[in-house]
Amino acid sequence: MSARLSQVSGHLTNSYGRGLLAGEVAIVTGAAQGIGRSVALLFAKEGAKVVVSDLDEKKAQLVVDEIKKAGGDALAVGGDVGADDFPKKILDATIKKYGKVNHIVNNAGFTFDRMLHTTPDDAWDIIMKIHVRAPFRLIREAAPYMRVKDQKNRENRSIINVSSIAGLHGNVGQANYSSAKAAVTGLTKTIAKEWGGFGVRANTVAFGYIKTRLTQAKEQGAAIEIEGKKVALGIPGMKEPAPDANYPNIPLNRPGEPDEAAAAVLFLASPLASYVSGHTLEVTGGQGI
Numbered sequence: 649m650s651a652r653l654s655q656v657s658g659h660l661t662n663s664y665g666r667g668l669l670a671g672e673v674a675i676v677t678g679a680a681q682g683i684g685r686s687v688a689l690l691f692a693k694e695g696a697k698v699v700v701s702d703l704d705e706k707k708a709q710l711v712v713d714e715i716k717k718a719g720g721d722a723l724a725v726g727g728d729v730g731a732d733d734f735p736k737k738i739l740d741a742t743i744k745k746y747g748k749v750n751h752i753v754n755n756a757g758f759t760f761d762r763m764l765h766t767t768p769d770d771a772w773d774i775i776m777k778i779h780v781r782a783p784f785r786l787i788r789e790a791a792p793y794m795r796v797k798d799q800k801n802r803e804n805r806s807i808i809n810v811s812s813i814a815g816l817h818g819n820v821g822q823a824n825y826s827s828a829k830a831a832v833t834g835l836t837k838t839i840a841k842e843w844g845g846f847g848v849r850a851n852t853v854a855f856g857y858i859k860t861r862l863t864q865a866k867e868q869g870a871a872i873e874i875e876g877k878k879v880a881l882g883i884p885g886m887k888e889p890a891p892d893a894n895y896p897n898i899p900l901n902r903p904g905e906p907d908e909a910a911a912a913v914l915f916l917a918s919p920l921a922s923y924v925s926g927h928t929l930e931v932t933g934g935q936g937i
């Protein structure tokens with residue numbers, strides 16, 4: 649028992665009572681792996697009850713199992729964020745189990761890269777649908793739980809939308825993705841303005857090169873199946889980062905880890921960022937400055 653207790657306390661921070669997000673409820677989309685998984689684990693470690701959502705429900709359940717094993721509370725909800733019935737499905741499940749929602753992290757996404765002159769309409773449409781339309785629809789569905797008029801019952805609430813360095817600077821081969829990730833900042837800023845009066849903060853986090861399935865070599869064969877179509881993931885010819893590799897575009901001279909990406913998301917969700925809204929936090933190791 650004492651071993652179990654010390655294991656659990658090792659997972660919980662002592663920096664802010666029972667954690668920076670103690671008692672709060674967070675929905676994280678695309679949380680079965682990569683950055684979203686790290687966000688779900690870190691939020692749970694900081695006391696949040698986490699709704700772990702992903703296209704891959706089995707993998708999402710594994711993240712929930714991991715959270716529960718460490719003494720936390722989580723729920724898996726499978727589904728495609730782009731599906732018309734997705735927002736209602738996840739909000740219903742969240743409210744049924746936890747009765748409220750404090751944070752939504754719109755993280756689910758993938759790339760469908762082509763040079764602009766060879767980008768077909770379907771590659772444009774699906775990237776816009778997943779990265780812009782889906783977050784918009786999920787946030788809209790959550791409006792009754794976020795726009796709390798009663799000032800006394802207000803809790804720490806925020807929306808965090810995941811963007812990319814490609815959305816800030818453009819990127820070769822990513823006209824669709826860069827456009828979608830740029831749109832995310834407009835969406836975030838509008839929420840900050842419309843919902844600020846209800847105490848809801850809205851922020852964007854723009855990642856640079858984070859080591860996940862999205863940034864591994866395309867030749868490794870990872871793919872996502874979306875609306876019955878297979879989309880290959882990764883970057884053509886990408887090498888496994890060697891420990892002594894140099895990254896002249898990145899001042900910190902290395903890629904980021906998913907846990908480092910998650911730490912930035914935690915900051916934005918936490919009371920440490922209580923006066924931060926409408927901001928785009930670049931988590932890029934300095935790339936693009």
Ligand SMILES: NC(=O)c1ccc[n+]([C@@H]2O[C@H](COP(=O)([O-])OP(=O)(O)OC[C@H]3O[C@@H](n4cnc5c(N)ncnc54)[C@H](O)[C@@H]3O)[C@@H](O)[C@H]2O)c1
Pocket residue numbers: 677678679680681682683684701702703704727728729730754755756757758778810811812813854855856857858859860861862863872874
């Ligand atoms: N890795 C990077 O360098 C990087 C850089 C900038 C932005 N991003 C963004 O970060 C987010 C997370 O990406 P990652 O690098 O962790 O990738 P990842 O492929 O490791 O994880 C993405 C997760 O999202 C899920 N997902 C994808 N489409 C979905 C859908 N339609 N419905 C539900 N779930 C879906 C996948 O199943 C997967 O579990 C994405 O929005 C991505 O665009 C990543």
